Structures are given as structure tokens and as C-alpha cells.
Amino acid sequence: MSGKLDISELVKILISIAYPELQRLEVLPYWGRTSCFAQIRWDDAKNQISIRFNKNVKKWHEAGIIGLVSHELSHPAQKGAGLSELETDRDAISRGFGPYLAIERVYTGKFEDHLIRRGKDRYLGYRSIRAQLTQLERQQLDMLLSQIGLIPAKPSRPITMSHDVAIVDRKTGTTLMIEGHKFLIPENIRNPDIKLLERDCVTYVYADNILLGEFREEI
Numbered sequence: 556m557s558g559k560l561d562i563s564e565l566v567k568i569l570i571s572i573a574y575p576e577l578q579r580l581e582v583l584p585y586w587g588r589t590s591c592f593a594q595i596r597w598d599d600a601k602n603q604i605s606i607r608f609n610k611n612v613k614k615w616h617e618a619g620i621i622g623l624v625s626h627e628l629s630h631p632a633q634k635g636a637g638l639s640e641l642e643t644d645r646d647a648i649s650r651g652f653g654p655y656l657a658i659e660r661v662y663t664g665k666f667e668d669h670l671i672r673r674g675k676d677r678y679l680g681y682r683s684i685r686a687q688l689t690q691l692e693r694q695q696l697d698m699l700l701s702q703i704g705l706i707p708a709k710p711s712r713p714i715t716m717s718h719d720v721a722i723v724d725r726k727t728g729t730t731l732m733i734e735g736h737k738f739l740i741p742e743n744i745r746n747p748d749i750k751l752l753e754r755d756c757v758t759y760v761y762a763d764n765i766l767l768g769e770f771r772e773e774i
């Protein structure tokens with residue numbers, strides 16, 4: 556159990572060992588309420604990065620939390636826009652976090668790849684992350700799984716909770732990306748609480764209780 560896990564300390568450690576791009580930046584991680592597992596926000600110049608982690612994630616084993624943190628850090632750390640989930644997963648794997656990301660996908664219920672943007676983008680599932688690991692990383696993953704007592708399997712009930720939200724502040728406005736869907740956040744909303752409400756396979760996206768739009772879950 557990671558009840559006493561210090562999220563700031565963990566983020567600091569991961570940046571110092573694997574994210575040289577972020578070493579000079581101000582990165583502010585914190586626990587909070589969110590309808591997904593994490594919500595990351597950065598600005599165009601990448602001066603400041605804040606990450607809100609869902610409080611319920613505290614219940615995970617630290618290895619799963621490391622997987623989630625690495626995915627979030629990989630959003631702004633990679634070259635380019637940083638908004639593709641597949642590129643973000645690949646970036647985290649390339650930095651050596653593959654075994655942790657695989658554990659995270661067991662917790663987030665993604666055994667198979669989760670296709671978004673009609674297959675143009677995706678979250679890698681446990682199975683394909685495992686297939687990409689080196690032999691040593693696969694051993695590391697198996698050790699972690701047995702330590703935690705986790706058995707990777709397709710969830711019996713699909714987990715419909717969205718994985719994460721990325722918010723980018725640009726001079727031209729603030730955009731929010733969720734599962735490949737882009738929404739504009741009105742200028743007067745500063746640091747919004749993003750709420751996702753799901754009804755009949757449609758997810759409604761709210762910023763501070765103002766409806767930004769909706770998207771339909773892809774099957």
C-alpha cells in the first residue's frame with residue numbers, strides 16, 4: 556500500500572532519473588478530485604506544469620502510480636505537441652517505464668489496446684506493452700506482479716472511466732484533450748475542475764460546471 560506516498564517526491568525522483576527535458580521546469584503534482592485518473596496542464600512555453608492525480612489512485616501499489624506518473628510526464632516531455640496518447644505511452648516505455656505502465660494498465664482496466672479517434676490514436680493495453688518489453692523488463696514486470704499479487708486479465712466489467720485529460724494553455728486559447736477529442740475552454744475559466752459525466756455511452760465534458768461538449772464512446 557502506498558498510503559504515505561509523497562507524490563511531489565515521486566515526481567521529483569522520476570524527473571531526475573528519466574526526464575532531463577523537465578528538470579528546469581516548475582512541475583506541480585497534487586492529489587485532487589477528478590473524473591479520470593489524472594489531469595495534466597501545461598502552457599505553450601512549458602514553463603509550468605501541473606498534474607492533478609485522482610485521490611483514489613493512492614490505493615494502488617506504488618508501481619502502478621509510477622506508471623501513471625510516467626505517462627503524464629511524457630505528455631509535455633516528448634517532442635512535438637504531446638497530445639497523442641500512443642506517442643505518450645511510447646515515450647514512457649522508451650524511458651524505461653514499460654513494466655510500470657503495464658501495471659498501471661492492469662489497474663486502469665486496459666488489457667487490450669484502447670482505440671480512440673477511430674483507431675488513429677490509442678492507449679496501449681497491458682498485452683501490447685508487455686510484448687514491447689525487453690527480456691529484462693519482462694522479468695521485472697513479472698516480479699512486480701507477483702509482489703503486488705496482481706493477475707493481469709481482461710476486466711470482467713469494462714472500466715469506462717476516462718484515462719486522463721490534457722489541458723494546454725496557448726496564446727490563442729486553452730484547449731482540453733480527452734480521448735482524442737478537443738474542446739476549447741472559455742477564457743474566463745481559469746483553473747477549472749474538469750468533470751466527466753457518462754450517460755448511455757456519451758461522455759459530457761464540463762469545466763467548472765459549464766458544458767464544453769460531449770463525445771461518444773468508441774467501441
Ligand SMILES: [Zn+2]
Pocket residue numbers: 626627630640643719720
Ligand atoms: Zn494521456
